[in-house]
Amino acid sequence: MVTSTQLLFCKFSDQELTQLCELLCSVFDTTPEELVKLYQDIGSTFNQPGYPLHFKNRNFFESANEAFRATYQNSPVIAVDVPSLMELDDGQNDKPTIAIIGQDSKNDSDHEKLVVGTPYGLHHKGSREELPRTRLYFEMIQVLLELGYRVYLTDVLKIWVCNPDKRYVGMKLPNVDEQKFLKLIKPELAIVQPIAVVTWGKVAGNSVENLQLGIKHLNFIHPSGAANGDWKKLLGDSPTYANKLAYWRKIMTQEFGK
Numbered sequence: 273m274v275t276s277t278q279l280l281f282c283k284f285s286d287q288e289l290t291q292l293c294e295l296l297c298s299v300f301d302t303t304p305e306e307l308v309k310l311y312q313d314i315g316s317t318f319n320q321p322g323y324p325l326h327f328k329n330r331n332f333f334e335s336a337n338e339a340f341r342a343t344y345q346n347s348p349v350i351a352v353d354v355p356s357l358m359e360l361d362d363g364q365n366d367k368p369t370i371a372i373i374g375q376d377s378k379n380d381s382d383h384e385k386l387v388v389g390t391p392y393g394l395h396h397k398g399s400r401e402e403l404p405r406t407r408l409y410f411e412m413i414q415v416l417l418e419l420g421y422r423v424y425l426t427d428v429l430k431i432w433v434c435n436p437d438k439r440y441v442g443m444k445l446p447n448v449d450e451q452k453f454l455k456l457i458k459p460e461l462a463i464v465q466p467i468a469v470v471t472w473g474k475v476a477g478n479s480v481e482n483l484q485l486g487i488k489h490l491n492f493i494h495p496s497g498a499a500n501g502d503w504k505k506l507l508g509d510s511p512t513y514a515n516k517l518a519y520w521r522k523i524m525t526q527e528f529g530k
Contacts, residue, residue: 279417280361281318281395282311284464291463292355299430299452300332300352310354310388314395323396327385328352333431337446346436347443349387351379355426355460356390360417369422370528371466372413373457374494375475376429380440391425408495408513412520419528424464428479429453457483468528473499490527495520 284292289311293304300307310326317324330350335341344350353376359367372391379387392409393399399406413423430453435443445453457480461469468487471477473494480489493502495516503511507519 278361279318280357280359282315282357282390283359284357288463292460295456295459295463296354299456301334302328302332307354314354314388314390318395319397321397323393323398325383326388327383328388330386332386332388335446336448336452340446340449343436343443344433347434348382348436348439349379349434350383351377351387351389351432353377353389353391353427353430355424355430356395357422357424357464358394358413358417359422364420367420367422369424369464369466370416371424371426371461371464371469373469373471373476373480374425374427375473376427376442377432378440378442379432379434391427394425404513405496408517411517412495415517415521415524416528419524420530421528422464424461424466426457426460428457428476430456454479454483458485461485461487488527490523492520 289308290304293307296302296307297304310328314326317326330345333344333350333352335344374391377389377391379389389395392406393403394406394410394413396406400410401407413425416423429445429450431445431449433443433445435441466487468490469480469485470490470492471480472492477491481491493499493506497511500511503516507515509515
């Protein structure tokens, strides 16, 4: 498996980072300068063991739905994922990009402040190397890295609000907020210009399909255990870690092998 020292994490070009931070300011109450600093802070702990946390005050986000704001403030935990980028540190520049898009963030621990991370928690060394579920995600991404691509990771909905009455169960965002996040996807992808988009899970897949992006879209079963029934039907075999990874490797090599 690729080690952390072989990876470039969130090494956007200056133009990409500037445009991305300006775009994120349209949904979060922050500034491009604060977002650049946030990316620097997350990057600084990329090789640290475990799961270092990064926080912002809850006013980082304000719902456009006034009635939802009280629920937001009462939530035991709120999580935001900012987009990330991975590529191998192999001296090759101008690699083509493939985007992987998921549904949303999540966090299972109470925090007064808003928890900021990246999709699938892969800014954590523990997520990449120790936690089996997210280690699988990383190994799947690694297949694309080894095929010579940058991998851009983002979520359809970049914020997750825990239900105050059901611990660690997410709440549906008001439609007005959902639409603000959905409208980010096209301009996000225009910044990194992927040759293809891979979605993990039905929610992300259907959302991206409706956007009619005009580039190759592979709507993939989510790698998590929650989708094991669908995986078993697809594989005709047990949906083990190894079997999922082998199938993904076969499809990605067929689609994107050079």
